[in-house]
Amino acid sequence: MPAAGGIGPGNGKEYPGNLTPFVTVTCIVASMGGLIFGYDIGISGGVTTMAPFLQKFFPKVWEKKEADKSTNQYCQYDSQTLTMFTSSLYLAALLASVVASTVTRKLGRKLSMLFGGLLFFVGALINGFAKAVWMLIVGRLLLGFGVGFANQSVPLYLSEMAPYKYRGALNIGFQLSITVGILVANVLNYFFAKIKGGWGWRLSLGGAMVPALIITIGSLVLPDTPNSMIERGQTEEAKTKLKKIRGIDDVEEEFKDLVAASDASKLVDHPWTNLLQRKYRPHLTMAVLIPFFQQLTGINVIMFYAPVLFNTIGFGDDASLMSAVITGIVNVVATLVSIYGVDKWGRRFLFLEGGVQMLICQAVVAASIGAKFGTSGNPGELPKWYAIVVVLFICVYVAGFAWSWGPLGWLVPSEIFPLEIRSAAQSVNVSVNMLFTFAVAQVFLIMLCHLKFGLFLFFAFFVVLMSIFVYYFLPETKGIPIEEMNQVWKSHWYWSRFVEDHDHPNGGMEMSKGGLGPKNV
Numbered sequence: 032m033p034a035a036g037g038i039g040p041g042n043g044k045e046y047p048g049n050l051t052p053f054v055t056v057t058c059i060v061a062s063m064g065g066l067i068f069g070y071d072i073g074i075s076g077g078v079t080t081m082a083p084f085l086q087k088f089f090p091k092v093w094e095k096k097e098a099d100k101s102t103n104q105y106c107q108y109d110s111q112t113l114t115m116f117t118s119s120l121y122l123a124a125l126l127a128s129v130v131a132s133t134v135t136r137k138l139g140r141k142l143s144m145l146f147g148g149l150l151f152f153v154g155a156l157i158n159g160f161a162k163a164v165w166m167l168i169v170g171r172l173l174l175g176f177g178v179g180f181a182n183q184s185v186p187l188y189l190s191e192m193a194p195y196k197y198r199g200a201l202n203i204g205f206q207l208s209i210t211v212g213i214l215v216a217n218v219l220n221y222f223f224a225k226i227k228g229g230w231g232w233r234l235s236l237g238g239a240m241v242p243a244l245i246i247t248i249g250s251l252v253l254p255d256t257p258n259s260m261i262e263r264g265q266t267e268e269a270k271t272k273l274k275k276i277r278g279i280d281d282v283e284e285e286f287k288d289l290v291a292a293s294d295a296s297k298l299v300d301h302p303w304t305n306l307l308q309r310k311y312r313p314h315l316t317m318a319v320l321i322p323f324f325q326q327l328t329g330i331n332v333i334m335f336y337a338p339v340l341f342n343t344i345g346f347g348d349d350a351s352l353m354s355a356v357i358t359g360i361v362n363v364v365a366t367l368v369s370i371y372g373v374d375k376w377g378r379r380f381l382f383l384e385g386g387v388q389m390l391i392c393q394a395v396v397a398a399s400i401g402a403k404f405g406t407s408g409n410p411g412e413l414p415k416w417y418a419i420v421v422v423l424f425i426c427v428y429v430a431g432f433a434w435s436w437g438p439l440g441w442l443v444p445s446e447i448f449p450l451e452i453r454s455a456a457q458s459v460n461v462s463v464n465m466l467f468t469f470a471v472a473q474v475f476l477i478m479l480c481h482l483k484f485g486l487f488l489f490f491a492f493f494v495v496l497m498s499i500f501v502y503y504f505l506p507e508t509k510g511i512p513i514e515e516m517n518q519v520w521k522s523h524w525y526w527s528r529f530v531e532d533h534d535h536p537n538g539g540m541e542m543s544k545g546g547l548g549p550k551n552v
C-alpha cells in the first residue's frame with residue numbers, strides 16, 4: 032500500500048516530475064512570505080536608534096540616553112515602551128499562527144497568504160504615518176498578524192508544491208528570504224537615517240508595504256496546492272493542476288496518494304489532542320524544544336538590537352547601523368552555505384558545529400565587553416581595534432547561527448511530523464518560536480541592564496544545553512524520506528521506547544482505512 036501523502040520514495044517508489052519553471056517561479060513567489068518576516072526583524076532595531084524617532088515617540092528614552100552619555104552604557108535603552116514596540120509583533124504573530132492553521136486548512140494556503148499580505152500592508156501603512164505610540168503598536172500588531180498567517184501557510188505551501196527531491200533546498204529558501212529581508216531592512220535603515228529633516232524612519236517603517244504588496248499580489252496569482260484543493264473537494268481541478276506543476280501527464284500515483292493522505296487526515300478529528308498521544312512524544316518534544324532553543328541562541332539580540340548594541344560598545348549612530356548591515360550580509364551568505372551543505376554533511380553536523388562556533392564567540396564577546404565595561408558600564412575611551420574585534424566575533428557568531436539553528440530550526444520540524452499531526456505540530460512550532468522571540472525581545476534590554484556582559488554567558492549556557500540535546504536526542508534526518516521517518520525514532524536509543532513497531536503513523540493509517548481509494552476519479 033502506498034504511504035498516505037507520500038511524496039517520495041517512502042515505500043520504494045519515486046514519483047516522476049521535475050523542477051519545472053512553473054514550480055520554481057511559484058516557490059520563489061511564495062517564499063516572499065519570508066522576506067516580509069525578515070524585513071520586520073531587521074527594521075525595528077535600526078529605527079529605535081534613529082534620534083528623531085526616539086525624540087518623537089520615546090522622549091524619555093531619548094533624554095535618558097543623552098543625559099547618561101558618560102555613565103552606565105548597559106542601561107541606556109532600558110525602556111518598557113520601547114521593548115513593547117519591538118516585541119508586540121511577535122505576540123500578535125503567536126495568536127495569529129493558531130488561527131491561521133484553521134484558515135489554512137479550511138480556506139486554503141493561498142487565502143492565508145492573501146490575509147497575511149493585506150494585514151501586513153495595513154500595518155505598514157499605519158506605521159509609516161504614525162503620529163503617536165499607540166499607532167506604532169497597532170501597526171505592529173497588524174504586521175504581527177500578517178507574520179502569523181504567512182509563517183503558518185508559506186512553509187506548508189512550499190512543501191506541498193515542491194517535488195520531493197528538492198523539498199529541503201526549497202525549505203531553506205524560506206530562511207534565505209528571511210535573511211534577505213533582514214539585510215534589505217538594515218541597508219534601508221542605514222540610508223534613511225541620513226535623510227535630513229528626520230523623517231527617514233517613516234520610510235523604513237512604511238517600506239514594509241513593498242514586500243507586503245509583493246506577497247499580496249503573489250498570493251492572487253499563485254495556484255493553490257493540489258493537497259489543499261483536494262482537501263476542499265476540488266478533486267478534478269487538483270489533478271489538472273498537479274499535471275501542470277510537475278510538467279507531465281503521468282501524475283496518477285502521486286495524485287492517488289494525495290487523495291489518500293487527505294482522506295487519512297480527515298479521519299483524525301482532533302489533531303491537537305492527537306498530538307498528546309504517547310507515540311508522538313518525540314515529535315511534540317521537537318516541536319517545542321527546537322524553536323525554544325533556536326531563540327535561546329540569542330540570535331535576535333543581534334537581529335533586533337545590533338545597532339543598539341554597537342552603540343553601547345561605543346560606535347556612533349552611523350557606524351552602528353553600518354555594522355548591522357555587515358552582520359546582515361554575513362547572515363545571507365552563511366545561509367547559502369547551509370543550502371549547499373545540509374544534504375551533504377547532515378543536520379546534526381551543522382547543529383553541533385554551529386553550536387561550538389556560537390559558544391566560542393559568545394565567550395569572547397562576554398570577556399571583551401566585561402574587560403572594558405566591567406560592572407559599572409563605564410568603559411572610558413574605547414580603542415577602535417576593540418570595537419572591530421567585537422564586531423568580528425559577532426559576525427562569526429551570526430554565521431554559526433545562519434548555517435545551523437537558523438534554517439534547521441524551520442527545516443527539521445517540517446520534515447519529522449507525520450501527516451496526521453503535521454498542521455497541529457507546525458502550529459506548535461510557530462507559536463513556540465514566536466513566544467520566545469517575544470520573550471527575548473521583551474527582556475533583552477532589562478537583562479543587558481542587569482546582567483551586563485553576563486548576558487552573553489546566559490545565552491552561551493543555553494547553547495551548551497542545546498548542543499548536548501542535539502547530540503543525545505536528535506536523530507539524523509538527512510536523506511530520509513518523510514514517510515520513513517518513523518525508523519529514525521524506532522532505532523533511537525531513547526525515543527524507541529515511545530514509538531513501537533505497530534506505530535506507523537502514515538502507513539498505519541493507510542492500512543487501517545484500506546479500501547478508501549481516491550474519490551471522484
Ligand code: BGC
Pocket residue numbers: 072206209210213325330331334362436437438440441464468
Ligand atoms: C529565526 C528568526 C531570526 C532569523 C535570523 C530565523 O530562523 O526564526 O527569529 O531572526 O532566523 O536570520
